Amino acid sequence: MMSRFDAAARMLGITEEMYYILKVPARQVMVGLPITMDNGSIKVFEGHRVIHSTILGPSKGGIRLDPAVTLDEVRALAAWMTWKCAVVDIPYGGAKGGIACNPREMSAGEIERLIRAYTVAMLDVFGPDRDIPAPDMGTGPREMAWLMDEYSKSRGMTINGVVTGKPLVLGGSLGRTEATGRGVTVAALSAMDKLRMNPYRSSAAIQGFGNVGSFAAELLHERGVTVMAISDVTGGYYNNRGIDISAALAYRNANKGTLEGFNGAERITNEELLALPVDVLVPAAKEDVITAENADSIQAKMIVEGANGPTSASADDIINEKGIMVVPDILANAGGVTVSYFEWVQNRIGYKWTLDRINRRADRNMKDAFDRVFETSQKYKVSMRLAAYIVAIDKVASTYKYRGGY
DSSP states (O other): OHHHHHHHHHHHTOOHHHHHHHHSOSEEEEEEEEEEOTTSOEEEEEEEEEEOOOSSSSEEEEEEEETTOOHHHHHHHHHHHHHHHHHTTOSOEEEEEEEESOGGGSOHHHHHHHHHHHHHHTTTTOBTTTEEEEEOTTOOHHHHHHHHHHHHHHHTSOOGGGOSSOOGGGTOOTTTTTHHHHHHHHHHHHHHHHTTOOGGGOEEEEEOOSHHHHHHHHHHHHTTOEEEEEEETTEEEEOTTOOOHHHHHHHHHHTTTOOTTOOSSEEEOHHHHHTSOOSEEEEOSOSSOBOTTTGGGOOOSEEEOOSSSOBOHHHHHHHHHTTOEEEOHHHHTTHHHHHHHHHHHHHHHTOOOOHHHHHHHHHHHHHHHHHHHHHHHHHHTOOHHHHHHHHHHHHHHHHHHHHOOO
16 A cells, blocks of 8 residues: 555645645554453454544444454555545545454354444544544444444434444445445446447456455446356356356355355356456455466456456556456445545435436446546546546645645
């Protein structure tokens, strides 16, 4: 994150003072969370919440449950949220939270006690006008419902707007579940338009078949793109005539959430998927899957980053030299935070929008953001990734100057 931030800051020529204002997180909170486990023992978990910036508005960012959660990771993800919100022009700053634990080895009761304890520890951080959490790795609507309930009990009233990604019955928004994958699709189609690629004559490979990758695969398929390969933790699945996405979704949903044993395609590795000769490559699984070691083998004409940080900074120059257009993560996967913003707005006004209205507004927002970044890349003669950072940093820095600072 910082290597790309530094490059964009140099390009913009921002002052040293502004550089450090934008670099250093506004607030970092670490907490110890003693939880009674099902066997009666007490285990202490370490939790983090980093508020990177509140210059554009209240901070926004997910909460992840993962054994590998560290303060450095949360700091980077919080900064990415700042740039992501700025790129798509929504009035949020960036934040991120995490608890170091393995939710796959915990019962629902243990996870609930952990989320409620974390919420209590963050009562002076969270708030609908201060810091608004959301789901991330290892969390979903269930966890957000617990968080909203615990926060609301502390305030003596129901406060839906303290968190987004909630169940529909608790003030969640229509369209939120598929929003990130839908945004990836809009970004991919916008890029294909710039490169004069016909979706009906184009192919795609999608690494990751979770929430983001599966919806992106389904929506790209609906728009005429032949999805030749998909993958999950069990490996890759390739069919040069195109995978039946509906069949793959049905199989995954009936097979404990994995594609293991899917017979509509031949097995390949995740590494082989990245090197397929397709038009569009969508890494939608995890960070650092495209590195300096494998970047030269990529044959796709464009990469649309559905995951956060799927391309390491060391691979950027190699990708650019190959002439591959990259729609960066802070633009491509911003559909999720866009509809989270819509959820927050609906909570604040006490009125629900229709799915059609949400999708139309989200699609327009993503298309406008893509156009801004593309125009900036042409103006500065830089990659789309660097252009996205330039757009974001310029917006946050300009806002800070207007607000006056200290």
